[in-house]
Amino acid sequence: MTGQLLEIRDLHVALPEGSERRYAVEQVDLELAPNEILCVVGESGSGKSLTARAVMGLLPAPHVKVEKGAIRFGQEDLTRVGDARLRQIRGSEISMIFQEPMTALNPVMTIGDQIDEVFRFHARMGRKERRQKATALLDDVHLPDPAQIIGAYPHELSGGQRQRAMIAMALALDPKILIADEPTTALDVTTQAQILKLIKELQAGHDTGVLFITHDFGVVADIADRVAVMQQGRVVEAGSADKVLNAPEHPYTRDLIAAVPSLVPRAARQRSAEPVLQVQGLTKVYRSGGGFFGLGGKERKVTAAKEVALELRRGETLGIVGESGSGKSTVARCIVRLNDADEGQILLHGSDLRPLGRAAMRPFRAKIQMVFQDPFASLNPRTRVGRIIAQGPLIQGQSPAAAQDRARELLEIVGLDARAFDRYPHEFSGGQRQRIGIARALALDPEVLVADEPVSALDVSIQAQILRLLDEIRDRLSLSMIFITHDLRVAAQVCDRIAVMRYGVVVETGSTGEIFRDPQDAYTKDLLAAVPGRHWLPARQDAIA
Amino acid sequence: MTRENLAHFWRLYRRNYSAVAGLAILAAIIALAATAHFFFPDDPFKLAGRPMSPPATGGFLLGSDSLGRDVAAGIAHGAKTSLLIGLVATLVAVGFGALMGGLAGYYGGWIDDLLMRTTEMFQTIPSFVFAILLVAIMKPSIESIVIAIAVVSWPAVARLVRGEFLSLRNREFVQACHTLGMSDLRIMLGEILPNCLSPIIVTGSLMVATAILIESGLSFLGLGDPNIMSWGFLIGAGRTVLRSAWWVCTFPGLAILITVLAINLVGEGFNDALNPRLRERR
Numbered sequence: 001m002t003g004q005l006l007e008i009r010d011l012h013v014a015l016p017e018g019s020e021r022r023y024a025v026e027q028v029d030l031e032l033a034p035n036e037i038l039c040v041v042g043e044s045g046s047g048k049s050l051t052a053r054a055v056m057g058l059l060p061a062p063h064v065k066v067e068k069g070a071i072r073f074g075q076e077d078l079t080r081v082g083d084a085r086l087r088q089i090r091g092s093e094i095s096m097i098f099q100e101p102m103t104a105l106n107p108v109m110t111i112g113d114q115i116d117e118v119f120r121f122h123a124r125m126g127r128k129e130r131r132q133k134a135t136a137l138l139d140d141v142h143l144p145d146p147a148q149i150i151g152a153y154p155h156e157l158s159g160g161q162r163q164r165a166m167i168a169m170a171l172a173l174d175p176k177i178l179i180a181d182e183p184t185t186a187l188d189v190t191t192q193a194q195i196l197k198l199i200k201e202l203q204a205g206h207d208t209g210v211l212f213i214t215h216d217f218g219v220v221a222d223i224a225d226r227v228a229v230m231q232q233g234r235v236v237e238a239g240s241a242d243k244v245l246n247a248p249e250h251p252y253t254r255d256l257i258a259a260v261p262s263l264v265p266r267a268a269r270q271r272s273a274e275p276v277l278q279v280q281g282l283t284k285v286y287r288s289g290g291g292f293f294g295l296g297g298k299e300r301k302v303t304a305a306k307e308v309a310l311e312l313r314r315g316e317t318l319g320i321v322g323e324s325g326s327g328k329s330t331v332a333r334c335i336v337r338l339n340d341a342d343e344g345q346i347l348l349h350g351s352d353l354r355p356l357g358r359a360a361m362r363p364f365r366a367k368i369q370m371v372f373q374d375p376f377a378s379l380n381p382r383t384r385v386g387r388i389i390a391q392g393p394l395i396q397g398q399s400p401a402a403a404q405d406r407a408r409e410l411l412e413i414v415g416l417d418a419r420a421f422d423r424y425p426h427e428f429s430g431g432q433r434q435r436i437g438i439a440r441a442l443a444l445d446p447e448v449l450v451a452d453e454p455v456s457a458l459d460v461s462i463q464a465q466i467l468r469l470l471d472e473i474r475d476r477l478s479l480s481m482i483f484i485t486h487d488l489r490v491a492a493q494v495c496d497r498i499a500v501m502r503y504g505v506v507v508e509t510g511s512t513g514e515i516f517r518d519p520q521d522a523y524t525k526d527l528l529a530a531v532p533g534r535h536w537l538p539a540r541q542d543a544i545a
Numbered sequence: 546m547t548r549e550n551l552a553h554f555w556r557l558y559r560r561n562y563s564a565v566a567g568l569a570i571l572a573a574i575i576a577l578a579a580t581a582h583f584f585f586p587d588d589p590f591k592l593a594g595r596p597m598s599p600p601a602t603g604g605f606l607l608g609s610d611s612l613g614r615d616v617a618a619g620i621a622h623g624a625k626t627s628l629l630i631g632l633v634a635t636l637v638a639v640g641f642g643a644l645m646g647g648l649a650g651y652y653g654g655w656i657d658d659l660l661m662r663t664t665e666m667f668q669t670i671p672s673f674v675f676a677i678l679l680v681a682i683m684k685p686s687i688e689s690i691v692i693a694i695a696v697v698s699w700p701a702v703a704r705l706v707r708g709e710f711l712s713l714r715n716r717e718f719v720q721a722c723h724t725l726g727m728s729d730l731r732i733m734l735g736e737i738l739p740n741c742l743s744p745i746i747v748t749g750s751l752m753v754a755t756a757i758l759i760e761s762g763l764s765f766l767g768l769g770d771p772n773i774m775s776w777g778f779l780i781g782a783g784r785t786v787l788r789s790a791w792w793v794c795t796f797p798g799l800a801i802l803i804t805v806l807a808i809n810l811v812g813e814g815f816n817d818a819l820n821p822r823l824r825e826r827r
Contacts, residue, residue: 336724365726378717382739392725440721 004072005176005209006032006055011069011079013050013059013233024050024064026233032177032209037200039212039220039241041256042230043459048213051230052179054079055211056096057086073177092122095170099182101162105154111138111165112150118172137168141198160191167198174206181213188323189486193530196223215460217260218489218533221245229253245536259464261489263534265512269316269496276480277312277335277368277448282344284330284504304330306504307344310482312448317474317481319495319512321488321527327504328484332452335482336370337361348448366396366444373453375433379425385411385436386421392443403443410439413476414469431462435469442473449474450482455490467494488531492516500524557818564814570807574800578624585618589774593618597790608792610783616793620800622774627804630687631756634694638756639749641695642702643738649703650710651733661707664700672697676759680768687770690763694756705748709741743819750812754805761801776801 013025025047032038042048053059055071055078071078073094078086090096098104106114115134119125125133131150138146141164154162163183170178180199184192200223203210214220220227224241229250237250248254284305305327312318320328334341337353346353353364369392372378379388386407393403408418414435425433434454441449451470455463471494474481485491491498492512499509500521508521519525528534559565587593596613598605607617649660667675676693683689713719714737722732763769764777765784776797783793 338720338723362726365724368724370721370724372717372721374717378721380718380736380740383736391722391727395725395727395731437721440725444725 003033004031005034006030006211007070007072008051008055009070009072011051011054011071012067013047013054014065014067016063021233023047023067023233025054028069028230028233028235030228030235030238032211034176034209035204035207036225037203037210037212037223039214039224039227040230041214041217041220041227043215043256043461045232046230047233048230049181052096052181052211052213055177055179056090056094057083058096088122091118091175092173093175094177094179095173095175096179096181097163097166097170097183100186101159101166102154104166105162107154110151110153111157115150115165115169115172118169122173133172134168137172138165140171140202141165141168143168158191159187160194163187163191163195164198167195167202171202171206171208175208177209177211178203179211179213182215183212184219185215189488189532190323190526190530192219192532193222196532199223216532217245217257217460218531218536221533221536229256255461259461261464261467261487261493262537263489263492263516263531264537265492265516268511268513271316271496271511272314274314275311276314276349277310277482278345278347279308279310279331279335280345280347282308282310282331282334282341282346284327284334284339284341304504305334305341308501308504308506310499310506310509312480312482314480315474315478316496317483317494319483319485319491319498320501321485321491321498322501323486323527325503326501328486328501329452330504331501332370332450332482332484335448336368336450337365338370362396366392367446368448368450369441369444369446371434371437371441371449371451371454374457375430375437376457378437379433379440381425383424384421385423385425385428388425388436389439389443392440396444406443407439410442411436413442413473414439429462430458431466434458434462434466438466438469438473442477445477447480448482449479450484452484453486454483456485456487463490470494488527500527554818558814561814561817563810564817567807567810567814570803571811574624574804574807575628577621578628581618581621581625585615585621587615587618589618589622590614597786599790600792600796607796608790610779610793611786611790612782616779616796619774619779620776620797623776623779623797624800624804626687626773626775627757627760627801630691630694630760631753631808634691634698634756634760635749635752637691637695638698638752639702639745642699643706643745645699646703646706646708647710647733647738650707651714651729651737653711657707660703664703667696667700673759673762676763677766677768680763685763685768685770687773690760690768690770693763694759697759698752698756701752702745702748705744706741709744710737713737713740743815747812747816747819750815751809754808754812757801757805757808 008028008030011025011028012023015022015024028051030038040048040051050059050064054066057078059065066079069079112134115137116130119130119133135146135150138149143149143161143164157165184195187195196219199210212223220241226239227241227244228235228238229244229252231252237244237248237253244253245257248257282305286302286304288300308331310318320331322328330339333339335346341354344354348364348367353361356364386404389407389410390403393406394400408421411418411420416432416435425436428436455466458466467490473479483494495512497509497511498515499506500523501507502523508515508519508524515524516528519528592613593615594605594609594613595603596609596611598609600606600608603609605615605617607620609615645660645664649657676697679693679696680689719732719736722736760775761777764775765781767781769775769778779797780794783790787794
C-alpha cells in the first residue's frame, strides 16, 4: 500500500514471562493515512495503549518489548531505528498527547518554557521568534489571552486548558502524526466536547494523521474516520467509522456497541407517592488551612453544596448528575453521614439524621447504605470476602451464623459463586469486586442505596452488567436508590428522576424523560449537547433495559 | 497469617539471596545465644586463666582480656543480652509509636497537632545523647537501658504509622466501615492496622539493629548493667589494651558488625517481600 503515513504490520509486543498472556499486542496490522483520524477502541487490557506506545518507542523497557513485526513510517521501520533518530522523530514528526495533562506537563516550568523546549530541541530559531510561535500556537488552540498563559504554570490552568496547552506543544512542529492516548478521559463532558472539536479542527488544518486511542464509543462516533477494535491484543475488526459503528461484523464489536447505554431514556415507571428520603436546604462548606491550633495559614472555605433539596420516593432511582466539582459526591456523602453537613435536614421517613451523633446514628446506618466508585479501593485487601459482607450484620448485632448465611445468600444474589466467600478481594476482577461491594451494602437490608459513580471505573461491557444488577436488586428488594454519575448515558438508562448539579447547586430536577426531551436550564442543555456521539444511535436500543 | 500466606511470603523472601544469608547468620547468632550456658557454663565475668592470652592459647578460643576473662564466653553470653535488649526495646518502641501515630493519623485535628508536636520534641534531641542522659538519670540496669532505647526510637515509628493511617483512613473501604456503623477502635485495629503492618515490620526489623548499636554504645561508655555481660562492655574493657591485646576489642566488634549487618539484610528482605510495589525492581 502506498500513500499511508504509518503502517503497522504483524506487530507483536511481548509481555514479561509469567504474565497473564504472552503478548500484549499480537498480529496487529494498522495503517494511518494523512488527514485521517483512526480510532483504536478497546476495553482495558486490550493492548490499545501499548500499540500507541510502540509507535513512539515508549514501551516500558526492558520488561515489555516489540518481538516481531514492523512499524513503517516513511522509509523507516520505527522498531529498528536507533534511539537518536527516534528522539528526532518524536515531537517533530510524531507527537503524542496523554490522558492526564497535569502529570504530562512539568509542574515547575511555565507553559511557555515547555513549548519553547520543543523548538529548542528540534528547530533552529531565535529566542524572539520562538516566543512568537509559542504565542501563536496557544492562540491556535483557542486559549484565552495567550500572552498571559505563556507565563502560567500548569497548576494555574484548568484541566481543559492544560490539555489545550499539551495539544499546542504536540502540534508545535507540525508533526505528520499525532497520537492521542485517551486525551479526554480525565475531562468533564463539556470540556471533552471542546477538545474533540479542537483536535478535529487542527487535524484538518494541518493534514495530520491522528491515532486516537479511546474506550468510549461516543467519542469514536464523534471524530473517527476509521475505527479499529481491539480485544486481548488483537485487532478484531477494522473499517470505516460508519461501517464499524452501524454495521459491526465481529461479535465482540457488536457486544461492545450493544453495551453502550443509549441516550434515549427508558420508559417511565409509575412513581410511588411515599417519600423515603427528603433532603432540604443541605449546605456543606469545606474548610482548609489553619493548622497548628489555628495558628497556621489563612482558612479557606469552599461551598461544596448549597441549599440542596432532593426527594426520593419508594422504589425509584434518583440520579444526581454533574461534572467534577459540582458537589454531587458531597451530597451523597452527607446523606450517608460520612461527612457532616453544616445546615439543612436529611429526613428519612420524617426523622432528621443530620444532627445525630455517632451512637444515635448507628441504628439508622442499616437503612442507608453506600456503593463506592473504585472497586479496587473499596474492599479491604486483607479481609476475606465473606467477612467483608458479614461485617455489617455482625456490627448491628446479628449472630455470626446468621450473618454468614446471609452473606452466602447475597453472593448469589449479586451473581457470584458461593466459593467467593473464602477468597481475598485481589482474586477478583473489577466488575466482580463491584458486585462484592454491592453485596456488602445490601447485607444490612437497607431501604436507600446511595451509589457514587458505581460504574465509572468499569469497562463498558461490565458496566452494563452492573447496571442491570442494580436494577434487578432495586426491584427485588424494593430499594430506593440515589445514583451519582457524570455520565448522562448511564443516567438515561437507570434513573427515574434526575437532579442536575453545578457549583454545589441543584439547577434542575425532573423526570428523566422530561430532562432529556426538554431541558429547562441552560447548563443542562450544554451538558446534553456535549454528550459524545449524541447523534449516533447504537444499533440495539434494548441493551440495558 | 495462614500457612499458605507464610509459604507465599517465603517464596518472595527467598528471591533475595543476601536476605537469606542474613537470616542464616541471624539464626546462628540466636543459636549461639541460646547455647551459651551449655558451651560456657561458667559466669563470663569469672577469671578463667592467664590474662592477655592470645587467641587459641591457654584454652581460650578467642583469647582472654586483661583480667583473664574468656572473650569467647563473653561474646556468647553477650549475644543473649544484645538480642534481648534489641528485641524488647524495639517491641516497646513499635508498640508505643504505633499507638501515638495511629491516634494522630486517624483522628487528625488537634489530637494530631498535640501528639505530633510531642513527637517532634523527642526528635529534637540527638538520640544517643538522649539515651545516655536517660540511663544516667535512672540507674544503669537492663530495664533502664530498654526504656532509654525505646524512648529514643518510638518517634520514627509514630511518624511512619501516622502517615499510613492518614492515607488509609480516607480509603473507600474504611469509609464503607463507617457506613456500616463500625466503632473507631475496630476500624483502627481491624481494618487499618493490618494494612500498614508491612512497613511497620520492616522498620521494626531495622530498628533492632539500631537498638543493638545503642546498647553496645551505652555499655562501652560504662553505662551498661554492671551484672550482665555485653558486647559493648567487652569492647570498653579492651579499649585500653588495644595495641597489646587486639583480640579483646576485635572479636566483640566483629560480633556487633555481623549481627547488625545480618539484621539489616533480613529487614531489607522483609521490605522486598512485603512491599509489593518494590517487587518488580529486580
